[in-house]
Amino acid sequence: MEQTCMAEHDFPSESLDPSGEGWEQLRAEGHRMLDEMIDNLATLRERPVWQPVPAEVRETFRRAAMPEESGGLRDFFSAFSRDVLPYSVGNRHPGFMGWVHGGGTPVGMLAEMLAAGLNANLGGRDHAPVEVERMVIRWAATMMGMPETASGLLVTGSSMANFIAVIVASRARPDGVAMRTTGLQGRKLTGYAAQTVHGCVSRAFDLGGLGTDALRLVPVDAAFRMDMPVLRRMIAADRAAGFEPFLVVGTAGTVDTGAIDPLDEIAAIAEAEGLWFHVDGAFGALATLSERFRPALAAIGKADSLAFDFHKWAQVPYDAGCVIVRDPVRHAAAFAQTLSYLSREDRGTAAGAPWFCDLGPDLSRGFRALKVWATLSVYGTRRLGLMVDQCCDVARYLAARVEREAGLELMAPVTLNIVCFRVRATGEDDVALDNFNAELVKDVQESGIAVPSTTRIGGRLVIRAAIVNHRTVRADVDRMVDAVLEGAARRRDCGVRVPG
Template sequence: MTDDKQFSSLDPQGEEWETLRAEGHRMLDMMVDNLMILRQQPVWQPTPETVRQRFRSAPVPKNGGSLEDFTAAFQQDVLPYGVGNRHPGFMGWVHGGGTAPGMLAEMLAAGLNANLGGRDHAPVEVERMVIRWAATLMGFPETASGLFVTGSSLANFIAVIVASRAVKDGLALRRSGVGGRPLVGYAARSAHGCISRAFDLAGLGSDALRLVPLDGAFRMDIAALQNMITADRSAGFQPFMVVGTAGTVDVGAIDPLADIATIAEAEGLWFHVDGAFGAMAALSPYYRPALAALEKADSLAFDFHKWAQVPYDAGCVIVRDPIRHAAAFAQTLSYLSREDRGLAAGAPWFCDLGPDLSRGFRALKVWATLSVYGTRELGRMVDHCCAVARHLAQRVEREPDLELMAPVTLDIVCFRLRSPDLTNEELDTLNAEVVKDVQESGIAAPSTTRINERLVVRAAIVNHRTVNDDVDRMVDAVLMFARQRGLRSA
């Protein structure tokens, strides 16, 4: 022993509880105050070098300090320099803005410190309830299986694993590995990169994912899909799944899901949908018909932390057949035995449905969000975001120095500065530099992508706080910085 002080626990002692309570209230007030004045703050600002150096040079704490000092350090060095997605001017990536009830629910979950890997306790029932709600909202049967995960990247990975084990003799892959089995799947060229990564991590290899060309509306070309499946079968490959996207990352397009479902059924393929953000459009009576074919999918990946505004992280995977889902992951270990009663009852456990044994209580903040707002209000929020996106597209079309680069299907608008005096390559550079100018100004935070090999400005209207004035300010800033860089107005 090197310390004569007797250890009791890490909890406060005596009057220290009141000090903790007071500091907790101060933390809560700080965050609520910050939410109230978001619009008056910069969307994003670079982290100062002095702050970076404090983090990079800080030694591992040997002796403890006060909670007050920790709060002060957070307030000074972290709070002002976040990614900015809570701000109504954040439009660059598909990040939800979060809500105050979700923030409070996250605190409750942390206080409970529940492990949702398994065991028989109420938080497990909460997750099962929310999974059942999610399945119902997306047109799946209530009996569907599901799991909360970090995000759609992991949700898509789980779907690829389940689909590969659903083929004939597929469960043997769990023991012998993929080996030389020529399994191949299909997704549009516009599919998110996490689909290719899922094939890689699943041991299939990224080359096993065939990328299908797009039609004129940036959706999967159905004729090309059918031709590729036929060609692969003739070449001795074994097609096993096709992935449709509901809300592509670049332009927000929705693949022709009903047509994909028809081909998948005829060819005996697993039909998976990556609906990372776009699946939430099903909450809107106006947009739901475009997603009607979700009810035909074998599995679905989506995020509550995007358009549903749940704080990060809260991804979800739904699998129509719970038997196939469990068969892909469940394992029997003596120390994880399931009982008919007691704390080890309640099978199947969530660790039987995915790779994680230790899992946080993500479902609580989803329950809070759905309970406080309801699906009708969230559907109205979806409609609002799409209306702001249409307003932005109309503003772009009125500006002679801007051009719309893709149809606006949901909430993503892609546009580009143009000039007859500049080459395409010079315009690529101009658009890229102007986006960085706008981000560093703190006025707004759009991003860039490439459409038809041209670099464009991309604005995703996902934050429930964003209104028409916010996107107008973003356009004004784009034009202002472009002119400062020498763009001559048309």
């Protein structure tokens, strides 16, 4: 049988590149792989949203031996197509509504290929990809109403972006930079965020050496927004007890319900109290692209720092988080290092300071900015803003459908794109009803029809649908609701009585 893909003899001893006709074989295989991935994207609706990884596929990976000899690219892609592609998390599919995951785009996929081909390290040095990231950061800052002179960098996601912001905020205190060498030295720094804040903020306090107890969780009001009078009282109480408040975090789009904290009031309190004002806008900050939602998010422009993800509502492929810091000097002061092997020069490859490794913990960094540039350039912020509107319109349609169904109950206000609801039942305790809804969600996920998730609202387990995918339309949420109702009907004899 004729060899049609690269094998051991195609690699000369001094390189991992193909040789001779191997380049043409690589080209042919590459085109075939790209065609198959484009076909896969074009036909997403024809497949299940998600399906469990079969035991035999798991066993294939668990028992696979380390390759010692060269193999074929075609064999590799065949294994990928058979054992990986059908069993991904499903967030590309329009029926995926479980978590706030962007759906990606073909444009982003192609940009990732270009970035991989370039194989640029954006930790530093003087090269064009660094300028692309600086451009993207400038665009991000102005998009959010912050000055274009703001500092920032692209990171794995908002978990890392929030961590960087917490570190910068702690070092921005009087004598804070000294903590880089001496540590806290007994300083009792405290920060504040709503009880609904994402867990990565607490983790940032943990990893930053501040301790999770240093993050005070502020109760929320009936709309799941941070309670301002309580925040003021907590800050005053801490000062009276000898603590050093340094940070307040407002959330633009909470992970449970999509609520937006009163950012303008938080900004005013932060200014009056001399606190760093940080916004965690992991997905919700990008709603500022929408003319409808921009006013509710205008106070982001007052923030000292902001964390958000391009890989969520902007649909950039994973990963593409972003942190913006208003004051470039304070940002660099928190992370910059002077090391002999990283010397900055006035010309040559080592020119171009400051480098991105001066703004965060990573020295090795991929070219994430290329896929962000491609996405913004091809689709434009206006079209992305309309896509945000579309997602929120679908969420409101879903909420209205839930309210029309006698067997369902809406559990929280719909601020942006997240809808929380559950199946009603009478005559059963809360634990039984929670278990019923939890099992029902797993049924729907395993059906392949849709992927909702669960969360807890007021201590009660609810079904959560986050409309983030640009491909999701009203028919998709109708299929999800139908699957929930049909699953509930099948489970009527499993311990929970559901109105039929």
